Amino acid sequence: xxxxxxxxxxxxxxxxxxxxxxxxxxxxxxxxxxxxxxxxxxxxxxxxxxxxxxxxxxxxxxxxxxxxxxxxxxxxxxxxxxxxxxxxxxxxxxxxxxxxxxxxxxxxxxxxxxxxxxxxxxxxxxxxxxxxxxxxxxxxxxxxxxxxxxxxxxxxxxxxxxxxxxxxxxxxxxxxxxxxxxxxxxxxxxxxxxxxxx
Numbered sequence: 283x284x285x286x287x288x289x290x291x292x293x294x295x296x297x298x299x300x301x302x303x304x305x306x307x308x309x310x311x312x313x314x315x316x317x318x319x320x321x322x323x324x325x326x327x328x329x330x331x332x333x334x335x336x337x338x339x340x341x342x343x344x345x346x347x348x349x350x351x352x353x354x355x356x357x358x359x360x361x362x363x364x365x366x367x368x369x370x371x372x373x374x375x376x377x378x379x380x381x382x383x384x385x386x387x388x389x390x391x392x393x394x395x396x397x398x399x400x401x402x403x404x405x406x407x408x409x410x411x412x413x414x415x416x417x418x419x420x421x422x423x424x425x426x427x428x429x430x431x432x433x434x435x436x437x438x439x440x441x442x443x444x445x446x447x448x449x450x451x452x453x454x455x456x457x458x459x460x461x462x463x464x465x466x467x468x469x470x471x472x473x474x475x476x477x478x479x480x
Contacts, residue, residue, distance in 0.1 A: 291353070292371050294346035294419050295437060296331065298322045299364030309334050318364040322438070325368060326445040327453045329430050333423040339402040341422050346370060348382075348417040355469045361415060365464035369435040372419075378428070380421035385414050435460040441472070441479060452480055 286292065299318025313321065313332065325331055333342035349357060357363040375381070386392045387408035395404035402422055405413050421428065436456065441463045445456050461474040 289350065291348050291350045293350075293434060294348050294370050294372065294375055295354075295367045296344060296346050296370070297357075297363050297367040298325070299366055300361075318366040319443075322366040322368070322436070323445045325430070326436065326455050329453070329455050330427040331368065331430060332427050333421075333425065336402055336405075336420065338406065339404075341402040342424060342426070343402050343420040343422050344380075344428055346375060346380075346419045346421075348372075348419055351471060353417070354464075354471070357415070358464065358466075359469070365437055365439040365466070367437040368430065368433055369437055369462065371434045374432070374434065375419055375421055378421045378423075380419055383418045383420055430455060433459050435462045435473070437462045437464060437471075439464050439466065441474070444479070456480075 297318070298321035310332070316324065331344050333344050335341060336343050336345065347357065358365055381403075383403055383405045384395070385407045386395065386404045387406075392401075392404055392406060395401050402420060405418060407413055433455070436459050438461065441461075445453055457480055458476050460476055461479050463472045463474065465472055
């Protein structure tokens with residue numbers, strides 16, 4: 283997409299497990315009780331992502347982190363994110379009405395976002411709270427679920443993993459998608475073509 287700098291990426295990842303932090307209480311109990319692997323399996327099997335309001339907002343959203351491979355190493359290492367997720371591209375997110383969040387430090391600017399009904403686009407940062415490492419993008423979504431017709435890739439930590447046991451027919455989203463396998467020992471991603479891991 284256009285000419286991006288080396289620090290930018292076309293890849294936006296929705297991680298299904300992040301740093302061991304529990305999901306907030308307003309996220310459905312069944313989601314809170316799942317592991318990162320189980321959440322990814324649910325998304326792949328249903329073809330649906332569930333949307334929830336981000337902290338301090340009312341509008342439902344689906345959130346993503348913009349990441350280069352170098353930044354992915356940082357998130358999976360230093361920030362202890364889990365290598366389970368759904369990867370979209372910038373154009374895919376933009377076509378669904380998504381975009382980048384604004385990282386806001388002062389209360390006056392934050393109040394303007396809230397006053398305009400745009401609090402889902404603002405992330406409070408500063409002091410001991412700093413979320414800028416997430417490079418967050420959001421898709422505001424008024425419905426509880428968002429259908430995934432096409433993704434850039436599915437991120438997993440082991441190429442032997444499948445959403446359903448081997449020998450069973452795998453979900454369509456799995457067979458039609460590229461699979462990214464995070465190779466922890468080499469700190470890099472191996473990519474498999476659609477249908478290669480069935």
